[in-house]
Amino acid sequence: xxxxxxxxxxxxxxxxxxxxxxxxxxxxxxxxxxxxxxxxxxxxxxxxxxxxxxxxxxxxxxxxxxxxxxxxxxxxxxxxxxxxxxxxxxxxxxxxxxxxxxxxxxxxxxxxxxxxxxxxxxxxxxxxxxxxxxxxxxxxxxxxxxxxxxxxxxxxxxxxxxxxxxxxxxxxxxxxxxxxxxxxxxxxxxxxxxxxxxxxxxxxxxxxxxxxxxxxxxxxxxxxxxxxxxxxxxxxxxxxxxxxxxxxxxxxxxxxxxxxxxxxxxxxxxxxxxxxxxxxxxxxxxxxxxxxxxxxxxxxxxxxxxxxxxxxxxxxxxxxxxxxxxxxxxxxxxxxxxxxxxxxxxxxxxxxxxxxxxxxxx
Amino acid sequence: xxxxxxxxxxxxxxxxxxxxxxxxxxxxxxxxxxxxxxxxxxxxxxxxxxxxxxxxxxxxxxxxxxxxxxxxxxxxxxxxxxxxxxxxxxxxxxxxxxxxxxxxxxxxxxxxxxxxxxxxxxxxxxxxxxxxxxxxxxxxxxxxxxxxxxxxxxxxxxxxxxxxxxxxxxxxxxxxxxxxxxxxxxxxxxxxxxxxxxxxxxxxxxxxxxxxxxxxxxxxxxxxxxxxxxxxxxxxxxxxxxxxxxxxxxxxxxxxxxxxxxxxxxxxxxxxxxxxxxxxxxxxxxxxxxxxxxxxxxxxxxxxxxxxxxxxxxxxxxxxxxxxxxxxxxxxxxxxxxxxxxxxxxxxxxxxxxxxxxxxxx
DNA sequence: CTGAAAGCGCTTACAG
DNA sequence: CTGAAAGCGCTTACAG
Numbered sequence: 001x002x003x004x005x006x007x008x009x010x011x012x013x014x015x016x017x018x019x020x021x022x023x024x025x026x027x028x029x030x031x032x033x034x035x036x037x038x039x040x041x042x043x044x045x046x047x048x049x050x051x052x053x054x055x056x057x058x059x060x061x062x063x064x065x066x067x068x069x070x071x072x073x074x075x076x077x078x079x080x081x082x083x084x085x086x087x088x089x090x091x092x093x094x095x096x097x098x099x100x101x102x103x104x105x106x107x108x109x110x111x112x113x114x115x116x117x118x119x120x121x122x123x124x125x126x127x128x129x130x131x132x133x134x135x136x137x138x139x140x141x142x143x144x145x146x147x148x149x150x151x152x153x154x155x156x157x158x159x160x161x162x163x164x165x166x167x168x169x170x171x172x173x174x175x176x177x178x179x180x181x182x183x184x185x186x187x188x189x190x191x192x193x194x195x196x197x198x199x200x201x202x203x204x205x206x207x208x209x210x211x212x213x214x215x216x217x218x219x220x221x222x223x224x225x226x227x228x229x230x231x232x233x234x235x236x237x238x239x240x241x242x243x244x245x246x247x248x249x250x251x252x253x254x255x256x257x258x259x260x261x262x263x264x265x266x267x268x269x270x271x272x273x274x275x276x277x278x279x280x281x282x283x284x285x286x287x288x289x290x291x292x293x294x295x296x297x298x299x300x301x302x303x304x305x306x307x308x309x310x311x312x313x314x315x316x317x318x319x320x321x322x323x324x325x326x327x328x329x330x331x332x333x334x335x336x337x338x339x340x341x342x343x344x345x346x347x348x349x350x351x352x353x354x355x356x357x358x359x360x361x362x
Numbered sequence: 363x364x365x366x367x368x369x370x371x372x373x374x375x376x377x378x379x380x381x382x383x384x385x386x387x388x389x390x391x392x393x394x395x396x397x398x399x400x401x402x403x404x405x406x407x408x409x410x411x412x413x414x415x416x417x418x419x420x421x422x423x424x425x426x427x428x429x430x431x432x433x434x435x436x437x438x439x440x441x442x443x444x445x446x447x448x449x450x451x452x453x454x455x456x457x458x459x460x461x462x463x464x465x466x467x468x469x470x471x472x473x474x475x476x477x478x479x480x481x482x483x484x485x486x487x488x489x490x491x492x493x494x495x496x497x498x499x500x501x502x503x504x505x506x507x508x509x510x511x512x513x514x515x516x517x518x519x520x521x522x523x524x525x526x527x528x529x530x531x532x533x534x535x536x537x538x539x540x541x542x543x544x545x546x547x548x549x550x551x552x553x554x555x556x557x558x559x560x561x562x563x564x565x566x567x568x569x570x571x572x573x574x575x576x577x578x579x580x581x582x583x584x585x586x587x588x589x590x591x592x593x594x595x596x597x598x599x600x601x602x603x604x605x606x607x608x609x610x611x612x613x614x615x616x617x618x619x620x621x622x623x624x625x626x627x628x629x630x631x632x633x634x635x636x637x638x639x640x641x642x643x644x645x646x647x648x649x650x651x652x653x654x655x656x657x658x659x660x661x662x663x664x665x666x667x668x669x670x671x672x673x674x675x676x677x678x679x680x681x682x683x684x685x686x687x688x689x690x691x692x693x694x695x696x697x698x699x700x701x702x703x704x705x706x707x708x709x710x711x712x713x714x715x716x717x718x719x720x721x722x723x724x
Numbered sequence: 725c726t727g728a729a730a731g732c733g734c735t736t737a738c739a740g
Numbered sequence: 741c742t743g744a745a746a747g748c749g750c751t752t753a754c755a756g
Contacts, residue, residue, distance in 0.1 A: 070497040072733035097459040135432040272665030300661040303634030396727045434749035
């Protein structure tokens with residue numbers, strides 16, 4: 001096979017060059033125009049080019065299977081159409097996947113690709129990751145956290161940044177977080193609405209933002225229902241990760257002189273532990289005691305017996321919001337004034353809650 | 363501030379140029395050598411450069427905070443030090459995260475970054491993703507699947523490919539999969555070793571590779587223990603995703619004239635459904651019946667009461683293997699002969715299995 | 725032992 | 741309405 005064919009004969013040249021990738025120069029040559037023209041046509045530049053020139057260029061590009069080389073393009077424009085999601089361990093644990101999924105999907109829809117990097121909480125790793133990302137000239141960065149918390153990031157003058165499941169204590173960066181206060185309120189309100197008047201709360205003892213906010217919401221819902229807050233009904237556990245924490249915490253509640261008829265748990269894992277201890281007491285859920293969780297850890301919540309009523313964490317929507325905001329920043333579509341977006345947590349009603357024993361028929 | 367300072371005076375030039383990124387030319391100028399020399403030194407080329415030249419160049423590069431621009435470098439070398447993980451929905455569901463995590467970690471350790479893309483099973487999306495990846499000149503590609511299965515991918519002459527949790531039916535590509543046969547065997551052997559002689563198996567009715575292999579392993583373990591395979595003891599469910607499938611399937615087993623004393627479930631979700639139906643019958647786990655799952659869906663397995671004995675799916679190790687193999691291919695370290703690597707599934711012993719009732723003391 | 729120069733594939737003033 | 745040319749920041753024969 002000859003590598004070059006008669007110039008000016010599109011029908012012959014229209015086959016892809018042997019091994020080599022098709023380049024803009026190839027398209028120009030075959031279409032009989034300059035690279036400038038090809039570039040202008042293919043980038044839909046405003047310049048008024050003759051309609052038939054545009055058509056010809058486009059058709060040749062299509063026939064040759066031409067694709068603009070983004071690396072070369074980036075070289076000139078400094079835009080890579082690539083962004084990155086950097087976090088301590090977002091992509092390293094089961095809790096983060098939906099945020100990654102949402103971020104990836106939104107990026108894709110806007111023609112961007114997503115790079116992921118994890119620091120495992122190591123500052124040195126963070127520096128390395130940032131360097132590696134800068135080397136690749138990513139257009140923007142999302143700093144993610146595993147759970148709703150304050151996050152202070154290194155100075156980034158050159159690259160736009162959005163925070164995911166975290167907020168800048170100094171409010172200089174846009175951020176998206178779950179609305180834990182309203183979530184805590186709504187979870188508790190599910191219980192007050194069912195008629196419960198003694199509602200326990202098993203909170204995370206680690207000083208995390210979500211814990212404080214969910215507790216606030218719990219208190220507000222009690223107040224809404226005209227119930228006094230009884231400090232005895234709020235217990236804390238240092239272990240929100242395994243069922244053990246919930247197991248021991250719920251026992252404190254059950255041992256109260258006037259025990260609660262319902263328990264709201266900081267998360268589903270704690271709730272699963274609560275289930276175990278409640279059952280060990282010979283109590284039934286929800287007949288004797290209602291349980292509501294948080295996070296909607298789906299396999300767990302559905303697998304429990306009875307299936308657990310809980311609040312969903314809007315991780316996917318949060319991931320989407322973060323990249324959409326970031327891309328708007330890149331486009332200059334949005335003004336750069338930082339905003340903190342609170343994404344709603346929604347109740348997922350399953351079978352672990354109901355009226356208190358006193359209100360049950362029979 | 364003057365933008366240029368006295369040439370040849372390192373102490374003055376050693377501050378980073380005002381806004382602009384530090385370039386190789388900057389380093390060359392300050393160090394008083396050519397770009398060629400800087401490039402050679404910084405890439406540790408074998409060429410014998412004077413030791414003090416090397417030292418000077420390195421020290422200037424460090425002082426200026428120089429970092430090689432990977433985009434420019436890619437332009438010349440066609441290497442981006444970036445690879446991609448493409449799958450139908452690996453990064454879109456809770457089951458895939460550990461594979462992504464393993465892949466990302468291994469890439470990072472070798473100085474690569476990982477791009478992720480999901481096709482949601484849409485062939486058009488796959489084409490788009492492949493184009494987007496080619497545009498960015500990724501060095502290599504990992505095609506991932508959500509569960510162990512055959513995967514036929516488009517022809518990729520230009521880019522090395524490794525399969526993750528999938529295999530090429532024509533064996534032309536390297537691949538890594540879990541060893542489901544041995545896993546099925548070992549899960550069943552846990553039960554035969556405890557003394558069970560009637561062991562049910564609830565399999566996935568969808569014709570997936572993992573289902574076939576785990577069944578094979580189940581049969582082999584029975585044979586090993588000198589037990590005949592009773593077809594009545596193998597039931598199938600079309601719903602391995604929610605507990606519903608396991609719930610109805612286990613009832614078939616329980617209704618048998620000679621019901622099993624132990625049940626091995628295709629996965630933990632099925633096992634969670636089995637728990638519900640078993641409990642509804644008033645039977646205790648493991649006193650009356652043992653249950654073993656598969657996948658080690660951790661929050662679920664630990665949250666169940668009693669905690670579920672299961673087989674772990676080596677997702678993280680698989681993700682690592684896939685990128686390590688891919689990078690070896692890129693390095694030319696490995697010969698390109700395709701290999702299919704089976705990663706072992708390991709038993710995670712919790713509390714849902716024990717001896718059959720007949721063998722229990724008392 | 726080191727440097728000048730070409731070139732990777734684009735984009736973009738600038739000129740006509 | 742269209743093209744020649746410079747330049748993005750590197751790497752790599754090639755020459756000395």
